[in-house]
Amino acid sequence: MFPDNLLPVFDRTDVIFESGAGAWLRAADGRRFLDFGSGVAVNSLGHGHPRLVAALAEQAGKLWHCSNLYRVPGQERVARRLVDASFADTAFFCNTGAEAMELVIKIARRYHHCAGHPERHRIVACTGSFHGRTIATLAAAGTAKYLEGFGPVAAGFDHVPFGDLDAARAAIGPATAALLVEPVQGEGGIRPADPAYLRGLRALADEFGLLLLMDEVQTGIGRTGMLFAHEWSGIAPDVMGLAKGLGGGFPVGAVLATERAAACMTPGTHGCTFGGNPLAMAVAEAVLDEIMAPGFLERVRSVATLLRGKLEDLARRFPRAIAEVRGQGLMLGLKTVPANTAFTARLFAAGMLAVGAGDNVVRLVPPLIIGEAEVEAAVGFLEGVCAEIG
Numbered sequence: 390m391f392p393d394n395l396l397p398v399f400d401r402t403d404v405i406f407e408s409g410a411g412a413w414l415r416a417a418d419g420r421r422f423l424d425f426g427s428g429v430a431v432n433s434l435g436h437g438h439p440r441l442v443a444a445l446a447e448q449a450g451k452l453w454h455c456s457n458l459y460r461v462p463g464q465e466r467v468a469r470r471l472v473d474a475s476f477a478d479t480a481f482f483c484n485t486g487a488e489a490m491e492l493v494i495k496i497a498r499r500y501h502h503c504a505g506h507p508e509r510h511r512i513v514a515c516t517g518s519f520h521g522r523t524i525a526t527l528a529a530a531g532t533a534k535y536l537e538g539f540g541p542v543a544a545g546f547d548h549v550p551f552g553d554l555d556a557a558r559a560a561i562g563p564a565t566a567a568l569l570v571e572p573v574q575g576e577g578g579i580r581p582a583d584p585a586y587l588r589g590l591r592a593l594a595d596e597f598g599l600l601l602l603m604d605e606v607q608t609g610i611g612r613t614g615m616l617f618a619h620e621w622s623g624i625a626p627d628v629m630g631l632a633k634g635l636g637g638g639f640p641v642g643a644v645l646a647t648e649r650a651a652a653c654m655t656p657g658t659h660g661c662t663f664g665g666n667p668l669a670m671a672v673a674e675a676v677l678d679e680i681m682a683p684g685f686l687e688r689v690r691s692v693a694t695l696l697r698g699k700l701e702d703l704a705r706r707f708p709r710a711i712a713e714v715r716g717q718g719l720m721l722g723l724k725t726v727p728a729n730t731a732f733t734a735r736l737f738a739a740g741m742l743a744v745g746a747g748d749n750v751v752r753l754v755p756p757l758i759i760g761e762a763e764v765e766a767a768v769g770f771l772e773g774v775c776a777e778i779g
């Protein structure tokens with residue numbers, strides 16, 4: 390039943406990666422792979438980035454863990470960088486995306502509690518979304534297949550179709566606390582929100598006195614070519630969850646919030662033993678140094694434009710393989726004609742990693758440091774697979 394002693398919740402491919410450099414991974418059997426999965430949008434600066442390796446090694450020689458009962462200077466530095474670069478006034482650090490989204494939900498409820506409206510605790514969320522695997526974040530997404538068999542669904546979430554502003558308005562009632570959205574649905578199939586939709590949600594939140602919550606766990610930290618994906622729409626949320634790319638592969642999550650939204654998060658209302666530990670903060674600071682350096686995001690946008698153009702060209706030439714190209718920046722999706730799993734299996738056999746997503750999509754989320762050479766290599770692998778399909 391448990392041949393490798395591991396809880397068999399993952400459908401794993403039989404490969405062991407031993408080392409990596411940039412966008413390339415080396416397997417124990419000697420094979421090389423072009424990594425356009427990035428550990429599911431995590432290895433934002435690729436593998437073995439010298440600055441990240443040095444930051445982690447240096448901190449490892451000093452201090453690993455320090456309780457949040459004491460000051461952690463790295464947290465103050467990373468918080469300052471994130472606050473200065475965003476709508477937010479304050480940051481909280483945790484370890485994972487689901488943990489970040491749990492706090493996003495808690496802040497929304499607590500905000501209305503302190504405003505004298507404890508009955509306003511419900512959150513309007515979108516179908517097709519993904520917010521993590523905890524009891525509350527599963528309920529927030531409302532995906533039946535992930536909830537099945539895990540008992541009563543946590544109360545307090547209403548679901549409306551992603552992209553449907555009228556449905557969001559109609560779902561708002563006297564118990565509504567907040568609206569929750571991913572600016573680009575990742576797991577759901579790389580579905581970018583129309584900027585007008587996000588602006589409409591912002592306006593609805595303001596009209597009804599709600600908080601606008603965003604899940605930028607996957608889209609944040611440069612993935613779409615902006616530091617945060619909501620910047621493309623010109624509006625900002627009140628509270629936002631981050632994780633994946635922030636640590637470049639070291640587990641770190643964060644919640645950013647405005648002063649108004651977080652005013653009631655007083656001592657004792659939340660906590661996290663490992664959150665923002667010195668190792669995580671050393672790496673996150675180095676990641677931000679790189680991604681916020683002048684020119685970095687411009688390069689992401691231009692390499693993304695190059696890649697997208699070539700993908701669209703492939704889709705035109707191989708209509709029996711690729712039905713549609715979508716996404717934003719380096720968060721791209723190919724809706725494939727054959728099963729996405731069959732497509733990624735062929736890519737893997739050829740030597741390239743990509744990740745499946747909902748709606749029969751093959752997700753391409755390469756490290757943000759890729760250049761023309763990696764784009765050429767990826768298009769070569771993809772073209773080979775498309776040609777096999779016909």
Ligand SMILES: *Cc1c(COP(=O)(O)O)cnc(C)c1O
Pocket residue numbers: 484485486487488490519520521522571575576604605606607608632633
């Ligand atoms: C991955 C993801 C999460 C969950 O992150 P974990 O670190 O796996 O808990 C939440 N929201 C979005 C949008 C994600 O892509």
